[in-house]
Amino acid sequence: MRGKLLQQDLVAGLAVVAAAAFAWWLARKLPGGAGGGMGPGTLPKGLAVLLGLLGALLAASSFLEREGLRLRRWSLRGPLFILGALVVFGLAVRPLGLSVAGPLAIVVAAFASDEVRWGETLVFGVLMTAFCIGLFKFGLGLPIPLAPWLLGY
Amino acid sequence: MEFLANLSLGFATALSPMNVFLAFVGCFVGTMVGVLPGVGPIATIAMLMPLTLKVDPTGALIMLAGIYYGAQYGGSTTAILLNIPGEVTAVVTALDGHEMAKKGQAGAALGIAALGSFFAGTVATLIIAAIGAPLTRLALLFGPAEYFGLMVFGLGLAIVLARGSVLKAVIMVVLGLLLSTVGTDLETGQDRLTLGIGELSDGVDFAVLAMGVFGIAEILRNLENPESRSGAIAQIGRLLPTREELRRCFGPILRATGIGSVLGILPGNGAVLGPFASYAVEKKLARDPSRFGKGAIEGVAGPESANNAGAQTSFIPLLTLGIPPNAVMALMVGAMTIHGLIPGPQVMTKHPTLFWGMIASMWIGNLFLLIINLPLIGLWVRLLKVPYRLMFTTILVFCAIGIYSINNNPYDVYFTAFFGLAGYVFIKLGLEPAPMLLGFVLGRLMEEKLRQALALSEGSFMTFVERPVAAGLLVLAGAVMLIAVLPAVSRSREKAFQE
Amino acid sequence: MKRVLSLLVLSLVSGIAAAQPYPSRPVTIIVPFAAGGPTDIIARISGEYFSKALGQQFVVENVAGAGGTTGITRGAQAKPDGYTIMMGHMGTHGAAPALYANLKYDPAKDFTPIGLVAGTPILIVARKDFPAANLKEFIAKVKDPAAKVKQAHAGVGSVSFTTCTLLTSQLGAKSIVAAYRGTGPALNDLVGGQVDYMCDQIVNLVEQVKGGSIRAYAIATPQRSPALPDVPTTKEAGLPGYQVSAWNALFAPKGLPKEIHARLNDTLVKALDDDATRKRLLELGSVIPERAGRSPEALQKLVESEVARWNPILKPFAQQ
Numbered sequence A: 001m002r003g004k005l006l007q008q009d010l011v012a013g014l015a016v017v018a019a020a021a022f023a024w025w026l027a028r029k030l031p032g033g034a035g036g037g038m039g040p041g042t043l044p045k046g047l048a049v050l051l052g053l054l055g056a057l058l059a060a061s062s063f064l065e066r067e068g069l070r071l072r073r074w075s076l077r078g079p080l081f082i083l084g085a086l087v088v089f090g091l092a093v094r095p096l097g098l099s100v101a102g103p104l105a106i107v108v109a110a111f112a113s114d115e116v117r118w119g120e121t122l123v124f125g126v127l128m129t130a131f132c133i134g135l136f137k138f139g140l141g142l143p144i145p146l147a148p149w150l151l152g153y
Numbered sequence B: 001m002e003f004l005a006n007l008s009l010g011f012a013t014a015l016s017p018m019n020v021f022l023a024f025v026g027c028f029v030g031t032m033v034g035v036l037p038g039v040g041p042i043a044t045i046a047m048l049m050p051l052t053l054k055v056d057p058t059g060a061l062i063m064l065a066g067i068y069y070g071a072q073y074g075g076s077t078t079a080i081l082l083n084i085p086g087e088v089t090a091v092v093t094a095l096d097g098h099e100m101a102k103k104g105q106a107g108a109a110l111g112i113a114a115l116g117s118f119f120a121g122t123v124a125t126l127i128i129a130a131i132g133a134p135l136t137r138l139a140l141l142f143g144p145a146e147y148f149g150l151m152v153f154g155l156g157l158a159i160v161l162a163r164g165s166v167l168k169a170v171i172m173v174v175l176g177l178l179l180s181t182v183g184t185d186l187e188t189g190q191d192r193l194t195l196g197i198g199e200l201s202d203g204v205d206f207a208v209l210a211m212g213v214f215g216i217a218e219i220l221r222n223l224e225n226p227e228s229r230s231g232a233i234a235q236i237g238r239l240l241p242t243r244e245e246l247r248r249c250f251g252p253i254l255r256a257t258g259i260g261s262v263l264g265i266l267p268g269n270g271a272v273l274g275p276f277a278s279y280a281v282e283k284k285l286a287r288d289p290s291r292f293g294k295g296a297i298e299g300v301a302g303p304e305s306a307n308n309a310g311a312q313t314s315f316i317p318l319l320t321l322g323i324p325p326n327a328v329m330a331l332m333v334g335a336m337t338i339h340g341l342i343p344g345p346q347v348m349t350k351h352p353t354l355f356w357g358m359i360a361s362m363w364i365g366n367l368f369l370l371i372i373n374l375p376l377i378g379l380w381v382r383l384l385k386v387p388y389r390l391m392f393t394t395i396l397v398f399c400a401i402g403i404y405s406i407n408n409n410p411y412d413v414y415f416t417a418f419f420g421l422a423g424y425v426f427i428k429l430g431l432e433p434a435p436m437l438l439g440f441v442l443g444r445l446m447e448e449k450l451r452q453a454l455a456l457s458e459g460s461f462m463t464f465v466e467r468p469v470a471a472g473l474l475v476l477a478g479a480v481m482l483i484a485v486l487p488a489v490s491r492s493r494e495k496a497f498q499e
Numbered sequence C: 001m002k003r004v005l006s007l008l009v010l011s012l013v014s015g016i017a018a019a020q021p022y023p024s025r026p027v028t029i030i031v032p033f034a035a036g037g038p039t040d041i042i043a044r045i046s047g048e049y050f051s052k053a054l055g056q057q058f059v060v061e062n063v064a065g066a067g068g069t070t071g072i073t074r075g076a077q078a079k080p081d082g083y084t085i086m087m088g089h090m091g092t093h094g095a096a097p098a099l100y101a102n103l104k105y106d107p108a109k110d111f112t113p114i115g116l117v118a119g120t121p122i123l124i125v126a127r128k129d130f131p132a133a134n135l136k137e138f139i140a141k142v143k144d145p146a147a148k149v150k151q152a153h154a155g156v157g158s159v160s161f162t163t164c165t166l167l168t169s170q171l172g173a174k175s176i177v178a179a180y181r182g183t184g185p186a187l188n189d190l191v192g193g194q195v196d197y198m199c200d201q202i203v204n205l206v207e208q209v210k211g212g213s214i215r216a217y218a219i220a221t222p223q224r225s226p227a228l229p230d231v232p233t234t235k236e237a238g239l240p241g242y243q244v245s246a247w248n249a250l251f252a253p254k255g256l257p258k259e260i261h262a263r264l265n266d267t268l269v270k271a272l273d274d275d276a277t278r279k280r281l282l283e284l285g286s287v288i289p290e291r292a293g294r295s296p297e298a299l300q301k302l303v304e305s306e307v308a309r310w311n312p313i314l315k316p317f318a319q320q
Helices: A009-024 A044-064 A077-096 A098-110 A116-137 B001-012 B017-035 B042-052 B059-082 B088-102 B106-140 B144-160 B166-181 B204-222 B230-234 B244-266 B270-285 B297-314 B316-319 B325-339 B350-381 B388-407 B410-429 B432-454 B466-497 C003-017 C038-054 C068-076 C092-101 C136-145 C159-171 C183-191 C200-209 C258-271 C275-283 C295-317
Strands: C027-031 C058-062 C084-089 C111-126 C150-153 C176-179 C197-201 C214-219 C246-255
Touching: A009 B410, A044 B059, A044 C038, A077 A098, A077 B204, A077 B410, A077 C038, A077 C159, A098 A116, A098 B388, A098 B466, A116 B388, B001 B017, B001 B106, B001 B350, B001 C295, B017 B042, B017 B059, B017 B350, B042 B059, B042 C092, B042 C159, B059 B088, B059 B106, B059 B297, B059 B325, B059 B350, B088 B106, B088 B166, B088 B270, B088 B297, B088 B432, B106 B244, B106 B297, B106 B316, B106 B350, B106 C038, B106 C214, B144 B166, B144 B270, B144 B432, B144 B466, B144 C038, B166 B432, B204 B388, B204 B410, B204 B432, B244 B297, B244 B316, B244 C159, B270 B432, B270 C027, B297 B316, B297 C150, B297 C200, B316 B350, B316 C183, B325 C038, B388 B410, B410 C246, B432 C176, B432 C295, C003 C068, C027 C038, C027 C068, C038 C058, C038 C084, C038 C111, C038 C200, C038 C275, C068 C084, C068 C246, C084 C092, C084 C111, C092 C159, C092 C246, C111 C136, C111 C159, C111 C258, C111 C295, C136 C176, C136 C214, C150 C159, C150 C183, C159 C214, C159 C295, C183 C197, C183 C214, C200 C295, C246 C258, C246 C295
Parallel strands: C027 C058, C027 C084, C150 C176, C150 C197
Antiparallel strands: C084 C246, C111 C197, C111 C214, C111 C246
16 A cells, blocks of 8 residues: 555646645635636636646546556755755845855755765856856846945945 | 849848848857856847947847847757756757757757758748738738637647656646736736735746746756766767758658748747647657657757747738737837837838848848857757766856846746746656646637637627637647547557456 | 954945945846836937936846836835936836735835936827727717727736726726737737727837828827827817826935935936937837926926826726
8 A cells, every 4th residue: 555655646646636726725716707707717716626637537547557657766955955046046146146146056056966076166156156247247238236245236 | 023122132231241240240149148048038139139229220130130049049959958948939849859968969959950940941031021911911810719729729739749648748738727827817907826926926937937847857857866867968979960860850840841930920929839839740740759759850850940930930920010929029129119110011111121131131140040050069069078066056057147137036036946846846746847838838828818809709709619710720729639638548448458 | 353454445445436426337227117118118218328428337127027016116125326216107106006005115205206208198099990080980989888899908007008998987988898918919909900999108009000000099198299290189189188198207216315316317307308319219209308397396296196197097906
């Protein structure tokens, strides 16, 4: 039974049903059901119902398959640091500017891989940021903040 | 023949040393910027538009057009090499293109993309020159009901696109449709599914979605599985397609040019469907459809050609009616207006040198793309030899900057992270992102056209039956979906019988 | 010791920066709409003059979203040091309070008005075969429920939406309304004859009218536009109460120092007298305000009167 629980299709199907339920819940107050004419809520609700049905179908189909794909290992490290790096960049870019957000994001992202060598990454980070600054700020004239805390822009 | 006279006027203008130079600069800069992950054609044109302000109007437009094609091709390059599609049309290229890159055939993929685009561009230019104006009148017959039919047809194509199970593809399409409803409602201005987050009231941005679900997820996947990485890419191998491959791609390129050209003329972004339609057609026509999704070169040749053909012909509504068919063209309108040249029905008659000069330089631009990009293929492939542990941080930062620069809004970067997580979950659950992206793009258009059609018919669904083109397209859509679903149904019935 | 030194350096640097005359580095003009639209074009044209006159680059930053309110919110929250200004318009500083219940700024209180830049007159246009020879007949048709006249607009919150809503509310008429995502698709269906009429800024429509693919019934300004001299004004054609123009103006966040404020307004006044700038603005069909109308006080009055005007008309459409 445990093996069954870890089947890809089953988990996928259930996840889809959950997503559909969430969407339906978000759209619950919008006017417009299938009966009363089209409104802003018709399509979101209709699609949520459809999605839920399909998800259920997928989950059910996993019981018909004797040889289904099993769920593979999920890792925490990669997503945490890569997504973390993006979030850090977003938080830092306006108050601290590209000059800080760039290297910071690179350093955080580097934690995601165990192949990373620190000296190399730091040097690379600074060089990359300098290149980006040259390209995006001076070459293309993008209004991206450089170092508001130092230069004011 | 007026047609030849016009073309020669056009070439005379376009071949002036200044204009040739501008076309080259436009193509080059456009390609370089378009290659940056996260920076799609719209962002590229918006960024580079100020550069064109220093030149005369004709020259500026030629340069802008060059930037446009360059950005498109640069975007395809990123799609093939890094699996990051910067624009809707690059999504299909990424499917088989990236698979080819993983097998060490990046050079062939990039090469056929360049060659196919050039051919399609040439043909499309001729079409524009010969029958552009009368064709627009045909396109005006397309009202909201007809567009709705076309979009539903497109949805059917999305299902054919699937690599694996049809059920999962349909689920992803529906998910994409659902995502497209996030934002303010068109008719009432109410917020839908936005969780109260103000930044979502304009909906999810395509670039953010594509970047997260394709690009970021790809980075996550590569970090986990060093073996499945594009290690083979490091082998330079062939830089161009073989003769055999060229032969195989001839048919697809031809068909794709036709499909892309026709769809591109429809004002209202019909060009989006071109690559998807071409992919679906080639997959159905191929002797061994199972190759598609695993690196079939026809799966790159067709869509890229359709893409470029559509990109060219989408200038037609702009130049003949003065109405931009999509966001990129709207930028072009803005650029033209800044130069004092407001596009409209009279441009062709009042500014013939500009009009025909632009068309001629479109072809020249295509030529430059070929000349610029074929040698660059070697460079890109060599760049991929950089060890992944250094590359992935660079790609990430470029993506972050690119996404931020779309709207100068950090929230876009946060959403990209969220979609990156979603993409990772999809990979683990065996769900494919491509149909979802198509569903997302089509969803907005579809709902808009549906609501408009119903508003104009005062709520009557009969409008879809009464209008012949709309009805025809819906029937076609139904047929496509049946064709997509039937093999799967019969397969599962066989299995059931076997047990 | 190190701390004291670094503090010294920092204050020296910022002191130098502050002591230098304004502007000593590039200035950002926030345009709350996507690049290429009428407001963006006007901002870029005027920005060019400012760059030349003041010796520093005036760079446009497009921050689009929520009918322009996202960009304006960001501008309102910026430091009032003169290095971030914004291009607001009738929508963001007139109609927004009525349409958006959760608006994060008050157009009349949270800004330092610099001055009006240009207004884009509104045209009432219809598909070319519409069965009405002039504005009076058009109005009759629109008011007649049996005629089932169809209106197109570019989305709730857009100029075409607010101005057409004003029209129908003044006429006391109800049209069948179709919402589009942007001016392009709406105009497309107008040209194609799928819808009957639209109200939009002259910039978007001038070439179509000249080319004959759509017809214009009236322009909602006191004088005829030199770009379309054959189109009568609403006053001439029989609807004098319909006067509206999508005005565009420069604002700075509240609390701008007086000298910088004076400098910016002064440059703006000169920009609107400059031949090259005038020519490009007029080509678009814009209306350039007279000298008297270019003062910050005039702008403030305009904002207040616009907010008051749009409130009753647009409240029924307010977003939750």
